[in-house]
Amino acid sequence: MATDAEAAVRKAYHVAEGDVLDVQGFVDLFAADGVFNAIGGESYRGEHLGDLIVTLAQMVPDIHRELHRVNVLGDVVAVELSIRGTVTGPFPTLAGMIQPTGVALDLPCADFWYLADGKAKEFNCHVSVSVMLAQLSVEPHFASAVAASTAASG
Secondary structure, rough: OOHHHHHHHHHHHOOOOOOOOOOOHHOOOOOEEEEEOOOOOEEEEEHHHHHHHHHHHHHHOOOOOEEEEEEEEEEEEEEEEEEEEEEEOOEEEOOOEEOOOOOEEEEEEEEEEEEEEEEEEEEEEEEOOHHHHHHHOOOOOOHHHHOOOOHHOO
């Protein structure tokens, strides 16, 4: 039997699926002061709580989250999951857009939800960025990091 906290979290995943994508439904699951802490350290609040799920759905329109383990301790829900789908849209980066590759993503993730009164106060999404970059065939540029660290120490 699912708790209210687990039901709220499962609903959040459902409304963020590519074949559903109910952005307002996702946003409505958060408290007025709720925060979504995501990949790369970005935080989303208020009217921007749904921004990342829109961006992901544009990049991976068939996005699906496979929940492997859901652990509930009162109003805290920890989820081990995979984000899956096909990259058919552009992937925005700080350096510019990576064009669609058609690659199938299967990204391991860990999410932590902190709820109060049935609403998400904080949602921390941890995606394995190294796996994501490897699946997108994005190679780390270690030479620039080595050069920068050498210049800084010299």
